[in-house]
Amino acid sequence: LAKTTQPISMDSYEGQEVNITCSHNNIATNDYITWYQQFPSQGPRFIIQGYKTKVTNEVASLFIPADRKSSTLSLPRVSLSDTAVYYCLVGDTYTGFQKLVFGTGTRLLVSP
Amino acid sequence: SQTIHQWPATLVQPVGSPLSLECTVEGTSNPNLYWYRQAAGRGLQLLFYSVGIGQISSEVPQNLSASRPQDRQFILSSKKLLLSDSGFYLCAQYLRSGTGANTEAFFGQGTRLTVV
Numbered sequence A: 001l002a003k004t005t006q007p008i009s010m011d012s013y014e015g016q017e018v019n020i021t022c023s024h025n026n027i028a029t030n031d032y033i034t035w036y037q038q039f040p041s042q043g044p045r046f047i048i049q050g051y052k053t054k055v056t057n058e059v060a061s062l063f064i065p066a067d068r069k070s071s072t073l074s075l076p077r078v079s080l081s082d083t084a085v086y087y088c089l090v091g092d093t094y095t096g097f098q099k100l101v102f103g104t105g106t107r108l109l110v111s112p
Numbered sequence B: 001s002q003t004i005h006q007w008p009a010t011l012v013q014p015v016g017s018p019l020s021l022e023c024t025v026e027g028t029s030n031p032n033l034y035w036y037r038q039a040a041g042r043g044l045q046l047l048f049y050s051v052g053i054g055q056i057s058s059e060v061p062q063n064l065s066a067s068r069p070q071d072r073q074f075i076l077s078s079k080k081l082l083l084s085d086s087g088f089y090l091c092a093q094y095l096r097s098g099t100g101a102n103t104e105a106f107f108g109q110g111t112r113l114t115v116v
Helices: none
Strands: A008-011 A018-023 A030-039 A045-048 A055-057 A061-064 A070-075 A084-092 A106-111 B003-008 B009-011 B019-026 B030-039 B044-052 B055-058 B064-070 B073-078 B088-092 B105-107 B109-115
Touching: A008 A018, A008 A030, A018 A084, A030 A070, A045 A055, A045 A061, A045 A070, A055 A106, A055 B019, A061 A084, B003 B088, B009 B019, B019 B030, B019 B109, B030 B073, B044 B064, B044 B073, B055 B088
Parallel strands: A008 A106, B009 B109
Antiparallel strands: A018 A070, A030 A045, A030 A084, A055 A061, A061 A070, A084 A106, B003 B019, B019 B073, B030 B044, B030 B088, B044 B055, B064 B073, B088 B105, B088 B109
């Protein structure tokens, strides 16, 4: 699995756009990039997954440059309920992310 | 959807006592299964994972063990708990994808274990 590096923490205010970047310099050709969100005392939950360019769903966008060595999770107009830890994972979904190792994640704090 | 049953939700055990946490999953057969532990304010530590019945890979050598007696059952055990075993234990399943797109991990609700 490709090693990932994320900022340990980020602060924001309600209504702002938040961008969290993940570095994965050793990403392999077959690897997908997946982001998870975790609230206290809950398991992580899937946010978004992508391979290249841009992916958007109802909660977030994922931007992946052409070299795929990094990715950026974009949360539009955050609210207090977006305060959570965000994890970036990189791996080959065909082999099932066998080890499924989560990094330290980015702790996002949204203030009023 | 994938459902994971994990129990109990909370558990208080004395040092030196045994432990058995059970996780059962519903949905597609032959999922990858995982046990994680999370200490307060820390990240997810992968303890064990299994790609099939009877197949267990250990990530952290310690006094814990895991077993997978059935395709959709994953058990975490200890013969003698230590204070350092306290934490939030999560079971997860990940479905292999033949197409390589839009696959995700699903987590149970977790067990908060306090060793006293």
